[in-house]
Amino acid sequence: MEKMRMMLVDDEERFLTTTQKLLAKKGYDALTATSGAQALEILESKNVHVVILDVKMPGMDGIATLKEIKRRFPLVEVIMLTGHATVESAIDGLKSGATDYLMKPTGVDELLAKAAEAFEKRQRLEEKIRMAQTRKIMKSPREILRDAENP
Amino acid sequence: MGVNKRTNPSPYAALRKVILASMILVPFIPFILVLAIGYINFTASLESNTIASMQRIVDDHRQMIESFLRERKSDLDFVLNTNTFEDLSQSPKLERILGYLQNVSNAFVDLGVFDEDGVHVAYQGPYELTGKQYKHTDWFTEVMKSGYYISDVFLGYRQVPHFIIAVAKVDGNPKWVLRATIDTQMFNRLVEKVRIGKTGEAYLLNADGIFQSDRRSGGMLMHQDPDYAKYAVFHQGIKTFLGTDATGKKYLYATTWLKDKNWLLVVRKEKADAFRALRSAAYLIVGIAVLGGAGIILIAFYLTGRIIGRMEQMDAEKSRLGRQLIQATRLAELGEMAAGFAHEINNPLQIIKSEQSLIEVLLSDLKEKGQLKESDELADLEDSIAQIQLQVNRCAGITQSILKFGRQAEPVAKDVDLQQFIPEVTGMVAKKASVHGIALEQRIADDTAPIHGDPGQLQQVLLNLYNNAIDAIVARHGSMGGRLMIETGPGENQHVEIRVTDNGCGISPENLKKVFAPFFTTKPVGKGTGLGLSVCYGIVESMGGVMSVASEEGVGTTFTVRLPAVVV
Known part of the structure; x- marks a missing residue:
């Protein structure tokens, strides 16, 4: 089974490095980005399953980043990390396509639990896609050939 | 604020004056106008009514006096024309006729017969006048000339006030005169009879202003009326006027001259009495004006008090609401600020928490590797790290409460x-x-x-x-x-x-x-x-x-x- 790959996006660099170290200790591979733009850049080149995204960031804020991620990489699961205890900002995020939300300050175990959940969801989705593709191949192998001829 | 308050106790003092003034003046002007117009019209109509009634009274009275005199003259004319001089020169016959006349009117006192030389031939009555000579008296000359005469009141031989009616047979032969004396007392009563109000009275004056009847308010028969000069002028019909008599009282007069006799009938009434209704109307109107005015002023004061009170109350309410609003706004600002702080604190808390977790993990790694020996110091260190976690969680609890407190979400009611x-x-x-x-x-x-x-x-x-x-x-x-x-x-x-x-x-x-x-x-x-x-x-x-x-x-x-x- 594929190993979960996470990306942490927050403007607090110390938080990123410490959490990254912690996750590494727990055996998880995590990328970091200090801004929304950087996060999108990384997503272009690397395969990331779950993004932990801070809502409040200078420049491109969390919600805008979330929308952009969902537009360009719809399969990437996003968990919002909010300093506001208000449900409103969390609801905003969920409406825009976030999988879940976490409130600061959050423990690393809590973070991992939510991330694992999101990853599972992603896995299920990919499984379904695979199943569908398999069915398609079984139904008309010729189409596959045609697809191969005219990409 | 305190100084301002002392110098200006109520910010509505000026407004109060304006409201009060308009609330009093606006109803007052029409109120007074209505009263004044009503009074003027009422008094005018009352005055003309009073004068008209005086005129009617004097007219009726004149007709009555005139008809009395005319009837007495007719009585005498009848006797003159149905009897001869010779018949009446005899006392028994004359006595009988006087008896008849007195039956008709008890105004007849006596009856006398005169020949053409003015000799009193026969007389029937309480006095002894037979044989007296009247040839050169005014009345005899006059009656012989015009055949008819009514005298003014005079004393004559008997020294008692009386007046006479005489008729003469001038177209026959011999010429003779029939004369009757009229009871002045009775005539007086007839003239005086008019009673209008308390002070109304009627009296007769001759052309020289001598009383021909008593006047109730003073003025003896045959005395001179001191005020005669005022109304001596001869006039047709009825004249009404206001005048002050010798006693200084004001009277409303109505005068008319008799037709058959040169006598002036005067009906007069004290002005205050005549226009009594006018005075009571004036009192009534003054009363209404005073009461109504007082009412208007009272209501104006009351309503102004209410209005100003209400405005002051609303002002107080407004400033109270203003204070509340400021307080609420402050509280909201405080909430927002607190929420902002809480949010900002959550970021470092997050880092502390992460660091603490990392320390824990690193420590356990070190222990696993055997690089750290179990010791009291290590136990203290672990306890201290656990305490950091506890306190971070406590801070998290506080910030979350503050965020709830300051939250601006609109409640859905x-x-x-x-x-x-x-x-x-x-x-x-x-x-x-x-x-x-x-x-x-x-x-x-x-x-x-x-x-x-x-x-x-x-x-x-x-x-x-x-x-x-x-x-x-x-x-x-x-x-x-x-x-x-x-x-x-x-x-x-x-x-x-x-x-x-x-x-x-x-x-x-x-x-x-x-x-x-x-x-x-x-x-x-x-x-x-x-x-x-x-x-x-x-x-x-x-x-x-x-x-x-x-x-x-x-x-x-x-x-x-x-x-x-x-x-x-």
Whole structure:
């Protein structure tokens, strides 16, 4: 089974490095980005399953980043990390396509639990896609050939 | 502000004057105008009525006097023409005729017959006048000339005031004269008879202003009228005028000259008497003006007082609302600021928490690798790190409470049926209550009206009260003998009352004053933020209700929430 790959996006660099170290200790591979733009850049080149995204960031804020991620990489699961205890900002995020939300300050175990959940969801989705593709191949192998001829 | 207040006690002083002045003047002007016009018209009509009635009286009276004189003359004419001189020269016959005449009118006093030389041939009456010579008297000359004569009142031979009517047979042969004396007393009564009002009177004057009849208000028969000069002028018809007599009294006069005799009939009445109705009308109008004016002024003062009072009240209300608004705005700003701080603090807290976790992981790694030996110092270090985690979580709890307190989310209000809603909320703490051995009792009155508010907020309030009550009960009873009661029912003024009563440890009087103050708590450090009840208080107030508390130490506490009922 594929190993979960996470990306942490927050403007607090110390938080990123410490959490990254912690996750590494727990055996998880995590990328970091200090801004929304950087996060999108990384997503272009690397395969990331779950993004932990801070809502409040200078420049491109969390919600805008979330929308952009969902537009360009719809399969990437996003968990919002909010300093506001208000449900409103969390609801905003969920409406825009976030999988879940976490409130600061959050423990690393809590973070991992939510991330694992999101990853599972992603896995299920990919499984379904695979199943569908398999069915398609079984139904008309010729189409596959045609697809191969005219990409 | 204080100085300003002293120099200007009421900012409405000027307005008050304007309102008062217009409220008095505006009704006063038409009021006075109506009264004045009414008075003028009324007096004019009354005056003309009074004068007309005087004229009618004098006219009637003149006709009566004239007809009296005419009748007496006719009586004599009849006797003259139906009897001969010789017949009447005999006393018995004359006596009989006088008797007849006196039957017709008792005004006849005596009757005499004169020959053409003025010798009193025969006489019948109370005096002894037979044989007296009248040839050169004015009356005899006159009667012989025109055949008819009425004298003024005079004394004559008898030295008693009287007047005579004489008729002469001038076309026959021999010429002779019949003369009768008229009872002045009786004539007087006839003339005087007019009575109009208290001071009305009538009298006759001859052409020289000598009284021909008595005047009730003074003026003897045959005396000179001192005021005669005023109305001596001869005139046709009836003349009315106002005049002052010798005694200085003002009279309304009506005069007319008799047709057959050169006598002036005067009817007069004191002006005050004649125009008595006028005076009472004037009194009435003055009375109405005074009373009405007083009424207008009183009402103006009363209404002005009310208006100004109302305006001042509204001003006070406005400034009170202004103060409230400022307070509310300040509170909202404070909330927002606190929320901002809390949010900013959450970021470093997050880092501390992460660092603490990392330290823990690193320590356990080091221990695993055997690079750290178990020692007291290591145990202290681990304890210290655990303490950091504890304190970070405590901070997190505080910031989250502050964020809730300062949260600006609009509550979604709707009608809440308390009879259904309260058992639901109570159900949420039922488990917790039973764990602590608390008997939970609900008394939901059937006439508990619904309220209007955000159900989430109401739930927050109730849960807060329940949890406080449970904490208080546990503090006193441990896990046995606790009682928690929730009652609802209608309150005063269309309100609904929700009472949460516990038999917990109670609140001391000095703490009771502060229970709703933010950040006030009696719970051990780290257990409560002191925001719960103040948030509840704010919520209840925002629903238009009030929250109060009654408590006795060692007995229990009752929190009462009063909310406006939804009128169905």
